Amino acid sequence: MNSEFNDFYCKHYGDRWPLLLESLFKESHPIELRFSNSLQPYFLDEASQFAAKCLDVEPGMSVLDMCAAPGGKSLVIASVLAGQGSLQCNDRSPDRRIRLQHVLENTLPVEWHSNIKVTGYDGSRFGLYCKGQFDRILLDAPCSSERHVVQSPKHLEQWSLSRTKRLSVEQGSLLASAVDALAPGGLLVYSTCALSPFENDAVVQKILKKRKESIRLVNISPWIEGAEQTPFGVHILPDRSEGRGPIYCAKLEKVKS
Numbered sequence: 001m002n003s004e005f006n007d008f009y010c011k012h013y014g015d016r017w018p019l020l021l022e023s024l025f026k027e028s029h030p031i032e033l034r035f036s037n038s039l040q041p042y043f044l045d046e047a048s049q050f051a052a053k054c055l056d057v058e059p060g061m062s063v064l065d066m067c068a069a070p071g072g073k074s075l076v077i078a079s080v081l082a083g084q085g086s087l088q089c090n091d092r093s094p095d096r097r098i099r100l101q102h103v104l105e106n107t108l109p110v111e112w113h114s115n116i117k118v119t120g121y122d123g124s125r126f127g128l129y130c131k132g133q134f135d136r137i138l139l140d141a142p143c144s145s146e147r148h149v150v151q152s153p154k155h156l157e158q159w160s161l162s163r164t165k166r167l168s169v170e171q172g173s174l175l176a177s178a179v180d181a182l183a184p185g186g187l188l189v190y191s192t193c194a195l196s197p198f199e200n201d202a203v204v205q206k207i208l209k210k211r212k213e214s215i216r217l218v219n220i221s222p223w224i225e226g227a228e229q230t231p232f233g234v235h236i237l238p239d240r241s242e243g244r245g246p247i248y249c250a251k252l253e254k255v256k257s
C-alpha cells in the first residue's frame with residue numbers, strides 16, 4: 001500500500017478508514033436500467049442513479065451533462081425527459097465519447113435520440129460560450145476515484161497529494177463554468193466518486209464564496225439508505241451503504257436576479 005495514500009485517508013476518516021478501505025475492494029451492486037426488451041440493459045450503481053435524480057429534471061427542460069462518458073447518468077436524465085426537451089451529453093475524451101455514443105444508441109429508445117446530442121468540448125468553456133442557457137446541469141467531475149485506485153497497483157503507486165489538489169482546482173473551474181452556463185432559477189448537481197476531502201465539500205464551499213450573489217445551496221432529498229449529510233452535500237460510502245458508492249453530491253440553484 002502507498003503509505004502517503006494510506007496516511008492521507010487515515011487522517012481524514014480516522015477509525016473508520018480500515019473498514020472503508022476494505023469496502024472499496026468489494027463488488028458494488030449495480031441496478032439494471034432497461035428501457036425495452038429489444039434494447040440493451042445498462043448496469044449502474046444505485047448511488048450514481050441517485051446523483052442524477054437529484055437534478056430534478058422535468059420533461060421539456062434543456063439539460064447539460066457536462067462530463068458524460070460513459071453515459072450512465074445521462075441515461076437516467078434521458079429517461080425522465082423521455083424525448084421532450086434536450087440533453088447535451090458532453091465529454092472531452094474522444095475514446096470515452098465513442099463508448100458514450102454506443103451506450104446512448106444501444107440503450108435508449110430510438111424516438112428519444114433526436115433530442116440528445118453528443119459533444120466534445122472542454123467543460124470549462126461552457127460558462128463563456130453558453131451563458132445562462134441550461135435549466136439543469138450535471139457536473140459529474142473527473143476525480144480521484146479511489147475505488148479504482150485501490151484496485152490497481154499502478155494507479156495506487158501513482159497516487160499523490162498533489163494530484164488530488166490538482167484535481168480540486170480543475171473541478172473548481174468546471175463548477176464555475178457550470179454556474180455561468182446555468183439559467184436563472186436553474187439547478188446544478190456537482191458530483192464525484194471521490195473520497196478526498198479536497199474534491200467534494202471544499203470545491204462547493206469555494207464556489208459558494210466566489211459566487212455568493214448568484215447561487216445558493218439546496219438541500220438534497222429524498223434520501224438513499226446509508227447516505228451521510230456533509231456540511232454542503234451528501235456522501236454515500238460503501239462501508240455504510242451496503243456497497244453503494246462512493247458518490248458525493250451537492251445541489252446548487254442559480255438565483256433569479
Ligand SMILES: C[S@@+](CC[C@H](N)C(=O)[O-])C[C@H]1O[C@@H](n2cnc3c(N)ncnc32)[C@H](O)[C@@H]1O
Nearest residue numbers: 067068069070071072073092093122123140142
Ligand atoms: C466521472 S467521469 C463521468 C462519468 C459519467 N458521468 C457517467 O455517469 O457515466 C468524468 C468524465 O469527465 C471527462 N472530462 C475530464 N475533463 C473534462 C473536461 N475538462 N471537459 C469535459 N469532460 C471532461 C472524462 O473524460 C470522464 O469521462
